Amino acid sequence: MFDFLRATIRMSTPLFLTALGGTWTRQTGVLNISQEGAMLISSFFAVLGNYFFQSWIAGVLSGMAAGLIFNMLFALLCVFLRANIWVVGMTLNILADSLSILLMKSVFHVKGGFRDPRMVRIPDISLPYIGNFSLLILLAAILFFIFWFVDFKTVFGMRLKAAGENEEALSAAGISPVSLRFKALAINGIMVGLAGAFLSTSYLVAFVSGMSAGRGWLAVAAVIFGDGNLLWSIVGVFLFGAAQAAGIELQSFGFSSHLALMLPYILVIIALVFKNWKGVKLAKKA
Amino acid sequence: MPSLWISRLTKTFGTLRAVDDFSLEIASGTVHSLVGENGAGKSTVVKCVYGLYSPTAGKFKIDNKILTIKTPRDAMKYGIGMVHQHFMLVPSLPVYKNVVLGDEPTTRGLIFNHHGAIEAVRHLSAQYGLNIDPLAPVHSLPVGIQQRVEILKLLYRKAEILIFDEPTAVLSPREIEGLFSIIREFRKAGKTIIFIAHNLNEVLAVSDVITVMRKGKHIATLPRSEATSEELASLMVGRSVHIPVLEETPSRELKPFLEMTRLTVSGDRGKDVVKNLTLTVHRGEIVGIAGITGNGQSELEEAISGLRFVKEGQLLMGKRDITHLPPLKRRKLGLAYIPEDRIKTGLAPLASLKDNALLGYQYKPPFLKRNFFQNFRSIREFALHLMERYNIMAASENIQAGTLSGGNMQRLVMARELEQQPDFLLVSQPTRGVDIGGISFIHDRLLSLRRAGKAILMISADLDEILSLSDRIAVMNRGEIVAVLPRKEASRNLVGRLMLEGSFVRGKEASS
Amino acid sequence: MILFSKDWLIRYRDQCIILVSFGLSLLIGAVLISCYGANPMEAYREMIIGALGDTGALLATLARAVPLILSTMSIAVAFYGGMWNIGAEGQLFLGAFAAAFAGIEFGGLPGFILIPLGLAAGIGTAVLWAWIPGKLHLDQGLNIVVLTIMLNSIAILFTTYLATGPYAGERTSAGSTEKIAEAMRFSHFQVFGTLNTGIYVALGAVLIVTVLMVLSVWGYDWRCSRMNTRFAKYGGIDVRNRQMAAMLLSGALAGLAGSLLVMGDHYRFLINISPGYTWTGMILAMMVTYSPIGGILAAFVYSIMSSGALQMELVTDIPQELVSIIVCCAVLFVTAGISVANRLANRIRED
Amino acid sequence: ADKIKVALVIANKLGDASFYDSANAGLERAKKELDIVGKVVECNFDPANYVPYLATAAKNFDLVLVVGFEFIDAIEQVAPEFPNTDFAYFDVSGKTVHVTYVDFKENEGSFLAGALAAMMTTRENDPLVNKEAIIGAVGGEDIPVIHNFFVGYEQGAKYINPDCEVLTGFVGSWSDPAKGKEMALNQYHNGADVIFQVAGGTGEGVIAAAKEANFYAIGVDSPQEYLAPEVVLTSMLKRLDNAAYDLIKAKKEENYPRGQVVSCDLKNNGVGLSWSDSALKLVPEDVRHRLEELTQEVVEGKIVVEEYK
């Protein structure tokens, strides 16, 4: 049970980091669906930075920078130019996949994956009772309190929600919703960058093409599940993280691997249906 | 005491001069009203003052000091505040958060100081007798109170000059009285108030000075003591007031066409906003629904057109039960509908003019061949026909509808719906935003439909329009029809009073 | 504003933006190629020679285009009606497996029954799989993008399970079913490619959908539903049913793409049967703003580029992913261009 | 004379640190030592590429090395059309005109891996193992060939210790190392202390898990000890590199085994465990000795290693 919890936490961490910022962008009224791409591209850049500077800090920083730039591209198109978020988001996801391979081929001359013994893994820390875990998990826990604090206690958190609910009210009060959205997306980008760095330089120290493997999407699902509420998003994150961990755990009870691996996806659908079920009668209303 | 100077203000939208070389001095500590017809430029003036529009030319001064106002924030800096026609509130947040949004009290510059905000709001509320619970969530409040929240926002920002753009349009009479006493309270406290309203009685009741605008120009400024409503009206229109064009009702047997029986309809928040409404529209008559905006008219029109679910009651059209029919079936039975919100409902701004013109005809010959294929030639011809007949100015029928000017968008919707030769026309705010020439054109069209024996239900906030066009006038108040009056019995005064105080005469004249 | 007074420009505005964007992206591609130290003109020429240089290459390019065109159309029809069906990939997989299933289980039947049966199984299963998110979205208001993404994973895992477990073929160590009955196969036109007579079925389907979108009143209804749902309802369009129809049609096309891959290209279900046709189809459909004719053209151009990409990679060492990057850039340019153009044209009303 | 031109056609991409990279290593070595022209053609797991890319390669090269079970249909379709080109199809046995099949008995190699794991897992005085006789194996996608590894692995383990329990699991992807790591940790927590990875890019996560949680891992296809010399016991090699090199050399020396089936098994060192320096340090002398005996028994046919299905 304890191991299952630890696995859940590890598997939730990238979703968690992504969903924290993602919830904020959602609060400002922009659902960022390019998270999968942002995570992948920042995984790559985390490895790149790590390799060139042989320092995990440089890796994490370049991962965050990549996430930031990627999200700013999204913001430029969707917030500033008001292009359709689905079109831009989907395209950026696909672009990130191809771009990571192109870059890997250009820099490392391989296309499938890259590793090098000189790279430095993000250190683990060790606590009594709890044991070893990545520094980034500790950071995520601290970040959670910061996000919680900012979201519920500060002026900034209040304005984020106002931007999503009635942007005119906010601009009438002299605050630009556009700049708030840019800020939220920037924070989101940095956080996704952390998630990407976690995948490629903490879980292991290598980049494998396509290694984000749907985690960005699960984070988006958690954000939609939370519907702008930070705590509900986190509930979603742990729900989906636990489902992923269970997908592994169940195999040791002899479940067919494919069926066990479907679990998180089925759970997302069930969770969404339960949370949003409107009943047939209401739905009939025009 | 500072007074506000507006000096030679001009604001153009494209080729339109919405405000034209307008100058005015507003003395401090007074209530200064702006009056004028729809589109006279009143809102544009105050929006320029508040920094929502940047003037094409002109200056603002307070005590001979030139103001640089680029954004509402700049205006607030000079103590200028505005209560918008549409409230700028965040519904899910409580009152105090709405009030302080953008200028939040903080501890250590970061943490939102809930306690401080609540106290500040409570204090202000008590000081001006506004009587508001700072903790109530805004969406749970009635409009009158929501408006006070808007006012609190200004007070909180220490506004000295308060602008009210049509604040009474959404209020009940009791609430209007409340607002006026608040305004008087402000004046006593030395604040300057700029007040815009269409109802001249209201204007006369609350103002110290009244300025008349017409077509963006300054026409006259009168002290309250020298103003009468007749004089103001003729100054506003620039000619003797429009005489109703309605010819006598032909005395023939009236056949009911649209029958609404005990309709109940819920609003977006789930509250019943149309309650138990019964009304009949006959062939060959125009029934006007008068009422202050927000009394359930929008929901009623949506219910009749099929865009909103009818909770209880029955809708008959030509003896057919249409209560739960989809819009298409209603259209087939002869309904045409000119919605209140032309841009959000009446048009698809990103689609071509042609596509917009076709809506409602798409399944009819000759636009449909073999029941399935679109006949592009006749669609194009139809669009061109509408453009010509209704004088829609556009470069081409392929242009995006959103690129048309506001007036032309109106015409497009109007043209499309009228061209259906409907048996029943539901029209909401037929001339809102339409210029003088357009107004009489539209009125003529409505009347000729009536002559052709069609049934027309007209919803309008413009009392004069209602009075001049309707055979019968139904007055709506809080989701109910409080009276149905034949035109002969409907005086401006009576209808106005019914609109405001529905319950006062309910029952007496509510039968038809 | 003078720009918007020329009628042809108003009419073909989007097409112009698309062409310019595509040109720009080719330029970006050229810059990237130069970064590899290669001559862009030469690289592009290799690409075209590799794809169209001889009959074999041309047929191979066509073979590649068939599933891609179907996928593009599948996405286009859904998006055109305002349904963000990201789930076509899963629909394709299920359709493909269902067709293979029919071909294995009912292998004894004659071809004139078996072929329609295979197509019906493939299309029907995919339609059913598209119906689920359609229903949940339209009637329950769930987010269709997340739903369809999740359903993709489920469908792909499930078919993989079937193809490696209960329906695993012999001697196919990598996860694929048995070959389907001979009678159900569309025959290949040539040895070095998988172009097969199934292309006629594909052409028929594409034609039908194009007619639906361009010429029929459904196309109009879809357009209105997408551009302004409220407006469409107001005008008497049954938005819900039309959008559901778009969704199901999208599923049908994806299912057909899958069935043809099984019945024409590989004669069996493979667990990696689609390398992401519908994802590519999605960016192509978005690049041409869901226009069916544009989609066909774009899919064909893309097939040329990706089919020639190997030649290019062999000669110049430039990764094939370049092609996908070029197209993604084009989509971004197109969306940015169109939203800027819309904003220029539509005055933003401040009140 | 012209240089010999060799193409290596692979189903996915290079950079998996195992299967394809191993074949590529052979090609690279041949390029260096044999003065040939070599190119790699990557098909990116796109079934639409298999036939045309194979055909393009066959047209332009003298010898085409094909790696990936995915080509099973493609090779039957293409090879007969190019009688002048030599083909070598790795990892599958079959019969198509002049194609040379290079069949790897991964089950035999896996048998040794299983035996090694079973011997290590109960070893006393080794801080990396526990007392329980439990070992693990992590696969990428759940496909038959991976089961073939597992069958041999399990048989080897049971041969050493009939009570040895073998945990197996699949990640469902060749490119999700994070999940691979979780899978390995899960098996570790269930008592497994030697885990065999057969998971491509995903397998990197298994090795990362071993490094972090301090248990043993066994690599696959290529010598993977370098990824974590302190915990990777050895790797179960499929010597695609040697096979590729030998075939190219044969081609150059004009004794190419056209149309034959070349079996790569324990006997001819086509599969086997890699004994790099770090492996020699980790695996005790007696264990290695026992493994050599087992190898001998398999080679002599005293032990018959089962195949999947």
Ligand SMILES: Nc1ncnc2c1ncn2[C@@H]1O[C@H](COP(=O)(O)OP(=O)(O)OP(=O)(O)O)[C@@H](O)[C@H]1O
């Ligand atoms: N943002 C805008 N873009 C284009 N035209 C505008 C805009 N705002 C106002 N107008 C036009 O400017 C003119 C003046 O409008 P304004 O809103 O000031 O009138 P008003 O006197 O407030 O009318 P009402 O009594 O109806 O509120 C009108 O013709 C209106 O159509």
Ligand SMILES: Nc1ncnc2c1ncn2[C@@H]1O[C@H](COP(=O)(O)OP(=O)(O)OP(=O)(O)O)[C@@H](O)[C@H]1O
């Ligand atoms: N972005 C644009 N592209 C093309 N034509 C435009 C654009 N904006 C305005 N026009 C045209 O310029 C003319 C003047 O526009 P303007 O907004 O001033 O009209 P308006 O006074 O608001 O019209 P109305 O009185 O009908 O409301 C209109 O005929 C309109 O069609």
Ligand SMILES: [Mg+2]
């Ligand atoms: Mg106004």
Ligand SMILES: [Mg+2]
């Ligand atoms: Mg043990």
